[in-house]
Amino acid sequence: MATVHIPTPMREATDGAARVEIEGATVREVVERLEASFPGLGGRLVEDGQIRPGLSAFVDGANVGRRLRTKLQPESELFFVEALGGG
């Protein structure tokens, strides 16, 4: 089960839960199941089957951007973070 960290403003969809456990071998699978389990949440993190433009996924501390096929370990921690630019 991967642990998905839910950004504060979106916790309404998870009944206030800051973390949810989701089964999935890739980021894509987790995202799809996330959407199914918490209707409305998916739409805010994911758009047309893609991670929303401007967001990046972090898997176990690695910034994997919007690469949905990134593999997950059973104990993986998944964050969705706004993408950053630099100067």
Add this chain to the structure above:
Amino acid sequence: MAVDTRVGQTIKHHDEEYKVIGTRPIRHDGLEKVTGEARYGSDINLPGQLHGKVLRSPHAHARIVSIDTSGAEALDGVRAVITSAAFPDPGDKLTGGGEAPGLPLKFKSANMLARGKVHYHGHAIAAVAAANPHVAAEALKLIDVEYEVLDPVLEVWDAMKPDAPVIIEDLYTAKADGTTAEEASNVAAEMLYEVGDVDAGFAEADLVVDREFTFGVVHQGYIETHNATAHWLKDGHLHVWCSSQGAFTIRQELADLLDHPITKIHVVPMEIGGGFGGKTTAYLEPLAALLSRQTGHPVKMAMDRADVLKATGPTPGGYVRVKLGVTNDGMITAGYANLAFDAGGYPGSVVGAGCRCVFAPYNMPNAKVEGFDVVVNKPKTHAYRAPGATHAEFASETVVDEICRTLDIDPVEFRLKNSAKEGDWQLAMPPYPRIGHIECMEAARDSAQWQTPLETAPGKKRGRGIASGFWFNIGFTSSVTAKLNSDGSVTLLEGSTDIGGTRTSIAMQFAETLGISVEDVDPIVADTDSVGQTDVTGGSRVTFATGLAAHNAANDMKDQIVEGLADLWDVAADSITHADGTFSANGNSATVGEAAGLLEEEGVFPIGKNTVTPTREGGAFAVHIADVEVDDETGKVEVLRYTAVQDAGVAIYPPYVEGQMQGGVVQGVGWALNEEYVYDDDGHLLNASLLDYRMPTALDVPNIETIIVEVPNPGHPYGVRGVGEVPIVPPPAAMANAIHDATGVRMSHLPMSPARVQAALAAEA
């Protein structure tokens, strides 16, 4: 050959020994640059070339009623005049890759040439191509624009009021929860980041300090002004030569804005005279391209200094509130921050990054940060070195200093006690990997400056301040293609515009990996047709990410050499060892140079290549110490002594790291003391010149002492962390804390100009 240079201190927290990394060779582009042979955008001159100029709005906020270009078109020597009508309709498309993907293209397009409405003083209205720049300038005077002038909104606190004039009539706030507001306003986006329970945290605090800060708009101040030359061939191929931090970004923007196939666009990055985040986006390139298409001639365009200040992308002004709770023994219990930044005339400020940096140096059990991206009648703002972090950490590091004073705790001890470290929670992010804030703080504590009491002088007000800074650093994508020549030298193609000497730091990582000397590598910044995808030189990413691509490309080349030698020597590839640049197996051995010669005879020419999107950038911390003297009669602040400490991971080329640290301090001191856009009530920018936009001169900064701390980044084979941005973060706070130490006055606005310091002193008296 070693360069004889002033050597700063380096403190290593690792045992790695390298042959090339950490040395100080002569930079590959050095001679070209000092002799003037290096080619910049302005050096491009093509047969039949025309010259373009831009007409700019004299108003900050206005509706464009009509534009009559007939007078200009009739002028002898004028070849084309364009307005926003020359751009394809952007519709609802979003911008593609590059710096900030996913923003509505219509905003970017309207920023190139105003579409129906002027959003800021200096907004481009029309562009002219003519036989020479003088005719083009005269032609601008003959373009007749009728404006309906509207009330401008200049500051975020005014733009956020419910009755403020709405600058973009169909802008609906993107809320933090992913929903969209129903009514249009100037707030483009809201964000919210939270960890722990702030209310409970503040309830535990013995002391709560809550302060507000405001900021003027500042410009990156790169010396080379923007320029671009475009040639649109009859078959649709578009060639562009420009001064940009990212040729691939410009290519993408041109493809988006002109709705032109990316394969037909070829962008050549010229040498660049600075960017600091301000040259990450197109301004002139699309105009030159359209004028070239219309005239069939190459068109060259260049901004003057006033254009640059008025109409490129300075970094936001705005508002930051920081509230911190601590226990009497100096442990932080909670933090709250609220940031509202100028986006400028179109959405998209750097407030999100500011939000996430505001408490970054500390382990914060409970924190809540709100951010607002606010459209105002100023130029569309952009990144500037560690975008957003300087504002945010000016506020938080000033509040930390106040807490230390109130509780009578040493500011170094306080920071060490509360410092973020590996495994600590980050705001809305995975926990910190290995970071070096504590190591930097200890190095600052042990530095010559901190250990030397401030000299007092009769009648002089002197003080010392210290502050921390954090910036994320960025990964993105980089490519390297390296060709082994028959003499054993390597031609290395990379796509990162070289701003800080990165050709050499990339070549050094390649040389280290392959086991050759850096003089045997000839690094070349290649154009978009000649090397793989490479994102902007920004986010402190080049030595980290393009360096990683060079390391991987060297390994790729090594594998190919091994394969070739295995064939030649008739041994198994895995029996060949590589050490110190020599390949050996079974009594055979060859250096890289010898191998190149052997393989040439076989018709084998290894090409090492790699495209990489690294995932573990590793953040960077800095700690700065400033000693100042304040003239309490005039409010003028003089920097007496300055030490910059920074975790560089591993410094590939130490003088460049020191140069970045010193350069960041100079810009930070300018921001702290004098730099600021000054507007009148009608929204006219009053100081669009380097006379009145006061950047520091050589006489305004002392020698800046540097201490490089090396806490290797686990996300890079050589431990590299980005170094280019974080050194601009601590200076304003360190200076403000020093001014307080000298005078007892807390400054809450940047810049802390003589007039403001004097006014604060007078108010205190």
Add this chain to the structure above:
Amino acid sequence: MRAIQYAAPSTVEDAVAILAEHGSDARMLAGGTDLIVQVREDARDTGVFVDAKKIPELMDLSVNADGSTTLGAAVPCHQLYNNAQFAASYPAVVDAARIIGSTGIQGRASVGGNLCNSGPAGDTIPPLIVHSAVCNIAGPDGERTVAVEDFCTAPGRNVLADGELLVSLTLPKPPAGSGSHYLRFIPRNEMDIAVVGAGASLVLDGESITAARISLGAVAPTPLFVQAAGDALIGLTANEDSFAVAADIARDAASPIDDMRGTIAHRKQLSYVLTQRALRGARARAQGGSPTNGH
């Protein structure tokens, strides 16, 4: 920028004739460090440049029989601080000549150009005023003289009519026991424009002040001659109390504006502080020393 004509007359008469022929379309060109910049930036529309540097009277720097000095309008700044006699006699003017721009600029920039540009912040103007300098003007109707304090009329404007030019300045011989000083406040340490400038001259008889002149720059539409501040010092001892009296008057006389270079409150305060500092410097020089508080 449109095409420009360039004329290089060798006599004042020829220069006057060219200026008279072209009226407001013609301008004198001394060092060009204001004029060329302004024309290139489209801040001034000029069709004819009349070079001042080929006219001997405009390049003259000499001491007259009565001890006064003639300073040709186009003499560049560097000649002033490299001339020991001038530097000893008119130290406040030399203070200004040394801080205009950089060494490179000072090789071209003239005192006459600074005065004729008539900026409120022109650094040489307060020093000329405290040295009681007089403008020697030539024009189609002959020659006339105007005191420097009466020369500027508004930002960028002065008493010169079409066809007139500034030939030279006459600086009276400073009396024994005199000293002068000019300094300005700039937020940076070089290459900046005065937020406020202050010049002062003193004539001392022992510790007692027998004559004093004070002038401020950048606090009014034209450089300000604060006669009352100088007059108030006459008969007083050259000490901090007296200087504070003059500085108070100077602050009251200043009528600055808020702009990108400074605020009213700051400029008022600086008028006070810089007047004090200019007076201290002038006293030090009158007593054979040199100023210690900055430029």
